[in-house]
Amino acid sequence: MIKSTGEEMHSWAKFLWPISRSITGQGVRDTLAYLKKLLPDLTIKEVSSGAQVFDWVVPNEWNIREAYVSDDQGNRIIDFQINNLHIMGYSEPVDKWMELEELDKHLYSLPEQPDAIPYVTSYYKRQWGFCLTHHQRQSLNSKRYHVVIDSDLSPGVLNYAELLIPGNCDKEVFLSTYVCHPSMANNELSGPVVTTALAQWIKSKESRRYTYRIVFIPETIGSIVYLSKNLENLKKKVIAGYNITCIGDEMCYSFLPSRDGNTLSDKAALHALKYIDSNFKQYTWLDRGSDERQYCAPGVDLPISTIMRSKYGEYPEYHTSLDNLSLVTPNGLEGGFNAIKNTIEIIENNVNPMVNIYCEPQLGKRKLYPLISKKGVDEKTRTMMDFISYCDGSNTLLEIADKIDKPFMEIKNIMDKLVQHNLIDTNLE
DSSP, rough: OOHHHHHHHHHHHHHTTTTOOOOHHHHHHHHHHHHHHTTTTTTTEETTTEEEETTTOOEEEEEEEEEEETTTSSSSSEEETGGGGGGTTTTEEEEEEHHHHHHHHTEOOOSSSOOBBBOOOOOOOOOEEEEHHHHHHHHHOSSSSEEEEEEEEOOOEEEEEEEEEOOSOOOEEEEEEOOOOOOOOOIIIHHHHHHHHHHHHHHHSSSSSSSSEEEEETTTTHHHHOOOOOHHHHHEEEEEEEEOOOOOSSOOOOEEESSSSSSSHHHHHHHHHHHHHHOOOOOOOOOOOSSSHHHTTTTTTOHHHHHHHHTTTTSSTBBEEEEEEETHHHHHHHHHHHHHHHHHHHHTTTTEEEOSSSSOOOOGGTTTTTTSTTTTTHHHHHHHHHHHHOOSSOHHHHHHHHHHTTOOHHHHHHHHHHTHHHHHHHOOO
């Protein structure tokens, strides 16, 4: 039995789920290696710790093998092997006995979500910590605890990956997702697996108008690294793009605009979502929080927006162990995939149609006008005539679809018929 796109993506997420990822380290390399099996042309790159990237410095590489807290009877009460969220990301090595009072200073829990393990990191300040459910924390009663963190923080590399899929022109659509969170499903794995499926679909197309640049990076520091190496080329070539994250649950659809708010990326996304779910949640630039912060920063000014299911920070499971593979479903992933796929199809087909005769064309002799008037047919004819009325070469297909309040692909199908009858010319540049 052939898997659906959603089932296939969910199976990838299951494989990647147990890998302990951070902004650097073996977990990132293992994740990128798996994605390369799905995308053989993916190029894995690295930049050394200590490299200056704009105002930032690439941090030391962090790798972890084991981390636990045991009581004075040797019982492990917190264990990284059971859930990799139990360790604070980038914790330095520790091996010591301590009283509960001292240990408690290094513990993180959520009283308001007592059954959830929080996700906590400290990338740029050396310290250590453990995360646990609040119920676990309240149950601690031993006098002394053995704390062990077997980790390395030393010069190494930051890894990221890039895929370039050439099109008929060198103008680019840019897709970016991140691979730096441990076992969380919507706010991590949904982004890479949907982006991988999109890359496979884009590559399978017989013809592509645009070139596609697709990157898998650590959040924030990764996008800054990538921009530091590619900014001028991106500014010249990128005409649209999306930051892909939180795209796998079934709760809602969401949209976060670029800083400009009026780019092709924004317009295409808003149009696509309108016909997928008219009740989608629309946020503003002031609600930003992911890599769009870097791509749309002053002086960078790339046309990058974000299509999501439940937006990061807006659903209760966010940044906790409750963000799991039950929250992210095959249907949720497939819905997210289709939302971005529809948007890309709009961008690919957004031509400037121009009618090549004066006044209204005689549609009847071309069998494009009904000879018998009846309900339903008149509406289709009216849509065709409304479309033609805006085909002056100055309006894009997307602009016309918005003006006459019809789905983009419906209007494209009408345009294709008119092109076949030599009534419309299109400008692909």
